[in-house]
Amino acid sequence: MTQETQTDDAVDRVLDERRGLSAADVAERVARGEVNDVPVRSSRSVGEIVRANVFTRFNAIIGVLFVIILVVGPIQDGLFGFVIIANTGIGIVQEMRAKRTLDRLAVIGEAKPRVRRDGTTVGVSSHEIVLDDVIELGSGDKAVVDGIVVEAAGLEIDESLLTGEADPVLKQPGDVVMSGSFVVAGNGAFRATRVGKDAYAAQLMEEASRFTLVASELRGGISTILKYVTWVLIPAAIALVISQYRINEDDVPEAIRRMVAGVVPMVPEGLVLLTSLAFAVGVIRLGRRQCLVQELPAIEGLARVDVVCLDKTGTLTEGGMNVTEVRVLDPELPVRAALGALGTTDPRPNASLAAIIEECTAPEGWTETATIPFSSARKYSGATFEVDGVRQSWLLGAPEVLAAHGEPILAEAEDLGAHGLRVLLLVRTDEPVADLTAAYDPARAKPAALVVLEQRLRHDAADTLRYFAEQGVATKVISGDNAVSVGAVAAKLGIPGAEHPVDARTLPADRDAMADILEKNTVFGRVTPQQKRDMVGALQSRGHTVAMTGDGVNDVLALKDADIGVAMGSGSEAARGVAQIVLLNNSFASLPSVVGEGRRVIGNIERVSNLFLTKTAYAVLLAILVVIVNVPYPFLPRHLTLLAWFTIGTPAFFLALAPNKERARAGFVNRVLRTAAPAGFIAGTACFTSYLIARDYYGGTEATRSAETSIATLTLFLVALWVLAIIARPYTWWRVALVATMALGFTLVISVPAFQRFFDLKLVGTTMPWTAVGIAVVAAALIEVVWRWIARRNPLPVVAA
Known part of the structure; x- marks a missing residue:
């Protein structure tokens, strides 16, 4: 090939890069599969949702027991299986609703890379980019595929999210651009050389933007609880099986029914479901407020935050x-002409330069x-x-x-x-x-x-900052602007400590020394991107849970390292990409809603956990006592299903979705076990005491077993209803109505002949029913005393309304 031919090829390539691909070129590459076909997922797939809700350890246990009951009958003893099916269906439907909400919001918030096609620049979705596309870059843009730089005007790219190297890299034509890096200065264009799964950070990008069910303190706590339950459940169930077979050798189906009745209530089958349900409903509620939750635990995480770091520009102030x-x-210098000329040098000016462009005309x-x-x-x-x-x-x-x-x-x-x-x-x-x-x-x-x-200033910033102050959440304003100017803005918003702004150039590099200054001061100016990251780390080193809000490339490193990153929807693509929460409406005032949802989820799951684990505790105790005393198990499966309906399942559904402003606290597992275990022990003891007294009173024969079971059921219901009444506090009209409705429902069951026959429940005489009521009252009083004593030792923090 001659030098002249090589020169012609170079000219053609430059022309192609200026015009980009033609429609025919794009269609040809799509047909060959050379397209960026790694979709940015904002939620789990339908298959993953179904599998996560159906194929669980406890569903497997309940499923096996359900099949056993279907074999030995009658069908009313298998009602627990239908309840599990209904609950699982509700969980799937709600999470599908959350998925649709997130997918819709993800499309709204998705960045549109600017690609040259047929000589014009157009915005396309990331998955529409094909091999050899020429993609333009400006400050804040993220590279979504790998490529080679073809144009550069002071183009500086930060690759720290990929390589860990903090310093930006100056790019020249011919240099490599890696997907996942982002522009911090300058502008340019690059040609896509690797797309789809071949791109360097394709999997990283997919994971970073996914609606996830990753580990969180709440989910981790529930997993720990379920692990403890499994350890207790297995030996208790084995002992119960042996006991009931020995007692009912002449009636194997009856032994099976009593065994199943003892095992089923040990399983807190709805706890995981209601946790997922509460999170899913939170996502839907926040979606209505234009909040995109890119990682599910972020709802919970922001509720636990005790320090919020705020970037001034775009967060406390509007972008323009x-x-x-x-x-x-100097009157001799052409100041306005120079300003106008500087305005022409950046094709994508920031807010300051955009204002100067409006004010000063570009000179000839x-x-x-x-x-x-x-x-x-x-x-x-x-x-x-x-x-x-x-x-x-x-x-x-x-x-x-x-x-x-x-x-x-x-x-x-x-x-x-x-x-x-x-x-x-x-x-x-x-x-x-x-x-x-x-x-x-x-x-x-x-x-x-x-x-x-x-x-x-944002009109809603002052109210939002006041909310955080009332909730005991400290705010730190960290900005790249002049410290005095930042302090003045902070003072207008009523931020404490604004009168003493700190110039970040005077901050020590040592983390401990920096943390000392951060603890004592509120407003910081002239903060570099790396310093923002260091500040977040310094606060975390002092045990703080830190949230970072921002919208620009200078906030990316801090957003990534913070416990919770919150980005504005109009912010840079890089900032949105690393944040767990994106405020698509660009409203800082949306943050209290996210905090509120997190508190609702955390507080309500703790409430319903007490219900479920109280049931597990008394079920395990009853199994142990039955084995020790060597008597038939007091209940059939239908009886405990009935109790679960009226004291756990139905009320837990409403309580899990109710408003709740209690501040998030650490120690979820210990706190729940500390209250549920004694409540379950007292309930189980009261129930078994009534049962033994009833056996002695009625005779303890096969013919009197129904009457004995009815007394045990009445006692356990009354005690469990009091546990529900405690957990439902503080009372509102609907909480009182909920408890009253549950009591009315059970009353109908033991009063209406048709229900009595279906559930095999009938109170005989008046002596034992009133004895059961008396025992239940004593047990309820003991639970009240124990819980009040626990509450005094572990008081709730004071929370502003």
Whole structure:
């Protein structure tokens, strides 16, 4: 191949890269399967939802027992199986609803990479990108496929999420771009060389954006509880099986029914279901508020947060800005022309530059020869222009960075910043900007003008900050802007400590020393992206659960390392990609809703856990006592199914979805076991005592077994109803109605002849029923005393309404 031919090929390639692929090129690659076919999943698949709800350890146990009862009969002793089927169906339906909500929100919040097709730039979904597509990049954009840079104007890419290297990498044409990296400065374009599953970070990206059921404190606690239950259940069930077969040798079906009746209530079958249900309903509720929950435990996690780190711009203030004044420092310099010219150097200007573009018109005859894109680490941007044959360089950025120490202009800028204004300094220098990226000398630059910008406070920010303060959640404002200016904005919002802002350039590098300063102060300015990350780590080192909110590329590292990352929907693609929660409506005021949902889930699951584990505790105790005393098990499966309906299953469903503002606390497992175990022990003891007295009173024969079971059922129902009444506190009209309805339902069952026959329950005489009531009253009083004693030793934190 001749040199001339090679040159022609190079020209053709440049032309193709400027125009991008044609529609025919795209169709050809799609037909060959050269498409980015790794979808960003926001939820589990339908198959995964069904499997997770159906194929559980306890469903397997209940399923086997259900089949056994279907064989020996009668059908009313198999009602527990139909309840499990209904509960599992409800769980699947609710999670499917949550999936649809999340999928819809994910589409709304999905970033659209800008791709060149047929000479125009269009936004397409990530999965529509094909091999050889030319993808444009600007500040905050994330590379969704691997490729080769074809254009670069000060293009700096952060690859820390892939390599761990914190420093941005300056990219030139021909350099490699890896999927998962993001742009921190400059702009450019790259050609896709690896798409779909071949891309470097395809699996990473899919996992990062998935609606997950990963480990959380709540789920981990429930798993621990279920592990304990399994350890107790297996030996108790084996002993019960042996006992009932020995007692009922002449009636094997009866022995089987009594054995199943003893094993079924040991299984807290609805606990996992109601946990998933509570989370799913939380996702749906937050979806209605335009909150995309990219990781399910984030709902719970934000409720446990005790420190919220806030980026000022885009979180406390709105994205847009207005130029209120251009204060010229040197009348001989063409200040407005220079500002207008700088506005033309960035095809995707940030909020400050966009305001300057609106204020200053671009001049004629200014030819750009080199640029420095803005970066949060550098704190300035600039460009070199050729004007009438003369080269001149202009820089725009933070006054304290561009001006020499001690310059009077710094005091002027600080005074403006103290009023909550954002101040930028424009300087003129004769040095080419290419020489200024690594080393800038303020002494060789001439201050030209101060650009004063006004930031618009979010109207709902003050109320949201007040909510966090009332809930005992500390707020830390960490911003890249001037510390005095940040402090002024914070003061307007009523943030405590705003009168003493800290310049982050004075912070020590040592984590412990930094943590000491963070504990004592609230507002920090001139914070670099790496410092934001270090601040989050320092707070976590002191035992804090930290949430980070932000919207820009300078927040990505901190968002990633925080316990909970919250990004604005209008923020950079990189910020949205690493956050667990995305506020699609860009409203900071949505955070209390997320906190509220988390508290509802945590508090309510703790409530219903007490119900389920009280049942497990008394079931295990009854099995042990039956084995020791060597008597028939007091119940048939239908009786305990009836009790579960009215004291656990139905009320737990309503309580799991009720409002709850209790603050999240650590120690979920210990707290639940500490209350459920004694309640179950007292309930089981009261029930077995009534049963033994009834056996002695009625004769303990086959003919009197129904009467004896009825007395045991009445006692256990009354005690379990009191447990429900305690758990339902504090009372509201619907909670009182719920408890009363459950009591009425059981009363109908033992009063209506048809129900009596179906459930084989009939109270005989008055002596034993009133004895059962008396025993139940004593047991209820004991449970009340024990729970009050436990509550005094572990008081709830004071929570604002």
